[in-house]
Amino acid sequence: MTLTVGQAFDLVYGEDAPIHVVAWDGSTGGSPDGLVFRLTNPDALNHLLAAGGELGLARAYLLGDVVIEGIDEADPYDVLRLVGDGLTARRTKGRDAIELARFLAKHRPHAPRLPEEETPGQLRRLAYGVRHGRARDAAAISHHYDVSNAFYEKVLGPSMTYTCACFPTDEASLEEAQAYKYDLVARKLGLQPGMRLLDVGCGWGGMVRHAVKHYGVSALGVTLSREQAAWAQAAIEADGIADRAEVRHGDYRDVTERGFDAISSIGLTEHIGVANYPAYFRFLHERLRDEGRLLNHCITRPDNKHPGLPPRGFINRYVFPDGELTGSGDIVRVMEDEGFEVRHHENLREHYARTCAAWNANLAKHWDDCVELAGLGRARVWGLYLAGSRLAFERNEIQLHQVLASRTSGAGMSGFTLRPRFEPAG
Template sequence: MTLTVGQAFDRVFGPEAPVRVVAYDGSEGGSPDGLVLRLTNPDALNHILASPGDLGLARAYLSGDLVIEGMDEADPYEVLRVVRDGLTPRRPDRRDAAELARFVASHRPHPPTLPPEETPSPLRRLAHGLRHGRTRDAEAISHHYDVSNEFYEHVLGPSMTYTCACFPTDEASLEEAQAYKYDLVAKKLGLEPGMRLLDVGCGWGGMVRHAVKHYGVTALGVTLSREQATWAQRAIEADGIGDRAEVRHGDYRDVTERGFDAVSSIGLTEHIGVKNYPAYFRFLRERLRDEGRLLNHCITRPDNKHAGLPSRGFINRYVFPDGELTGSGDIVRVMEDEGFEVRHQENLREHYARTCGAWNANLAKHWDECVELAGLGRARVWGLYLAGSRLAFERNEIQLHQVLASRTSSEGVSGFTLRPRFEPSDG
């Protein structure tokens, strides 16, 4: 006799799991008082069986085949925490394993019909160019960032800064924390009036505008997102700093200028591919003058054992196509191999967890507007993505590192004094 869906759930996770599954076949499993997951039709089970883990659950939810009662679509953090903590598979005994095998065989999981929010399949991506080639990189960036500037204004807030903030106090607002982050970067780079700054992967120009207005530099930013570049140039003109600030729409590899005093790379490294690190850091070093500094700020893994392996789960499919992470050790090693002298590194992962929580709160506050701008499916993706990222940063599954380095001269002059001119955050 074949198991029901509820019975199969109990065989895998146990009847005491803090989740209650209510299935389309009329069966139930898990705790009667647990979080209720409703599988409304066989497609929900097919998504879960065809893609076990977060990808299958996300597909079922985004397709409307899985309904989670009481979940805040804009900020599903508490639901994700319960699911992550409570759905731990048990080791089945021989009898349970045989029954579960018959259950899976009887349902014959097949390639599912994907929700429209999912990114292109690997075959379609291959047709659009090699991983991290210029064409494919531009397409991947456009997929994520060219939703609409108005959507990002609702989620990110007035700073329009889509990178980890740094909270100087527990009471600091998101806007204060983003400004403090830019100040931290500027101090680490030793920015002073008259210097030239290059900001690669500059987003909506937050670092460019902050550095020009508060540190008196001349700054060039580059982004692959046309939407970002358009918004940034308008903001620059509104600030009255167009004579000293520019944001270009283009590939950072097309920057021909050299002799910059400082280079900031805030949230770009995740997109370029680990195998491309040597060429990337070599290019940035060539843009600097001797004694010039580089600040590289990016999401990292907590180890260096899985370099170059892209995520195949929910985030890679729905959020960041072709994204790759590695540990801070790999980043430091490549920077040093390409001629940089690494002077300081800092892990801000707790700050990124809080940043994601603040973005979730903004999404919830402006939920109706975001749904109207991006569609319900895309808005749900963002809710899952931000809440899941917050949880991952909290649990040290991913980190955020700033690495500061110098193009030290052939005579060994680094440009640093005995007393650094920046104050690292206290975490």
């Protein structure tokens, strides 16, 4: 007799697993006191078998084939942590292994129905050109960032900053931490009145506006997102700094100006592809004057052993198409190989966990508005994405590194004092 869904679950995860599976066939598995996962139809099982892991579960959840009782759709952190900590597949052998094989043969997976939020993943098809070519990069950025400025205002808060904050104290708010992050970058870059700053991948212009208003520089920001550029330029006009600040809609590779005193790259490196690092840092090196500084801020892996292309999992299919990560050592190596002198390097991993938690809280606070602006499926994707990212940063599965470097002159002049201080005096 073939196993029921509940019996198969118990063979794989044990009867004491911290979740309670209730299947459409009337069977149950796991602990009766566990968090209830309802598999409402055979498609739920097919998703789990066809993709497995986070991707299969996410697909089933987004489609309603798996219903998780009591889940906070805006912040499913507790559920993700429970599943990650409590579900460990056991090794089956003997009669159990035979029965499980029969079960899998009966429920042989087939191509699943996909949530509509995943269909933009088709932008990787040939029609969009070579990976990390200009057209495909533009399509990937538009997919994620051109959702709705109003949606991002709800999730990100007044700063409209979609990168890791830096919390100066345990009590600091998200807005205080984002302002502190921009100030930290400005201090590392040694910004002074009259300097020229280039901010590549500038988002909604937060760094551009902060540097111009608080450090007296002139600044140019560039973003591939049309929505971001429009929002940022309007904010610049409202701030009355249009004579010294500009945000362009376009590819950073189209910037022709040179001789910048400083360049900030905050959250762009993740999008350009590991194989393109040499050309990227070479381009930035060419845009700086001698003794000019570059601050590169990006998400990294905790080691340098992974290949450049990540698994085709949830993040790649639903959030960042064509995104790639590697270790900070690879980034430093390429920067040095392209002529930069690395002067300072730090990891803000715990800060990004806190940032994601704050964004989840904003999503929860404005859940109804976010659903209206982006749709229930997209809002659910963001809940999963932010909570999962928080967990990954907490567990040191991913990190966030700032690497500060200079275009040191041929005579060896770096532009740094003997003991530069980046944190404000206090």
